[in-house]
Amino acid sequence: MADLPSFRYHPNPVGTGVIVKRLTQCPVRQKHRDYTYEGPFYSTEEVEDICPWCIHDGSAAIRFKGEFQDSASAEEGPPPQALDELIHRTPGYCGWQQERWLAHCNDFCAFLGYVGWKEIEPIIGELQDDIESEGYAMEELKESLLRGGSHQGYLFRCLHCGRHRFVCDLD
Numbered sequence: 001m002a003d004l005p006s007f008r009y010h011p012n013p014v015g016t017g018v019i020v021k022r023l024t025q026c027p028v029r030q031k032h033r034d035y036t037y038e039g040p041f042y043s044t045e046e047v048e049d050i051c052p053w054c055i056h057d058g059s060a061a062i063r064f065k066g067e068f069q070d071s072a073s074a075e076e077g078p079p080p081q082a083l084d085e086l087i088h089r090t091p092g093y094c095g096w097q098q099e100r101w102l103a104h105c106n107d108f109c110a111f112l113g114y115v116g117w118k119e120i121e122p123i124i125g126e127l128q129d130d131i132e133s134e135g136y137a138m139e140e141l142k143e144s145l146l147r148g149g150s151h152q153g154y155l156f157r158c159l160h161c162g163r164h165r166f167v168c169d170l171d
Contacts, residue, residue, distance in 0.1 A: 020035065024051070037091055044065065047060075077106055099154075101156075110158075114155075130166040
């Protein structure tokens with residue numbers, strides 16, 4: 001089996017669980033693949049088992065007229081070609097509510113994964129602006145933010161300056 005494709009805005013989709021090792025037949029080219037996508041896909045058709053290669057080359061988005069990230073939930077600022085790559089050729093992530101994709105330095109950030117207080121505490125200073133814009137008090141986050149819990153965070157990193165960004169939601 002060929003190496004998995006790499007995704008600029010989602011560098012570890014196997015680690016975040018949206019691409020899993022499972023033999024399936026991809027509905028785009030009807031090929032049997034060892035990996036399948038289990039993240040969000042916004043289309044008028046119910047589509048399952050898209051392979052990472054058909055995400056990467058954009059053929060899944062074209063074939064099913066769909067998006068892997070809701071374009072209205074991506075932060076504004078990056079150029080149109082960056083938005084196109086994000087919504088048509090990048091695996092999404094699974095949030096409790098509507099997933100939001102953050103940007104910095106005029107580009108979208110890389111999604112690093114699901115986080116709780118334990119994971120963000122060492123970089124809390126970097127995340128202060130995002131935490132304030134979310135409207136949470138620091139003590140509230142300390143008590144309730146848990147990876148995989150009812151109140152979960154989503155961590156991003158700027159591809160250009162390395163700054164971390166953060167958003168969270170409740171189930």
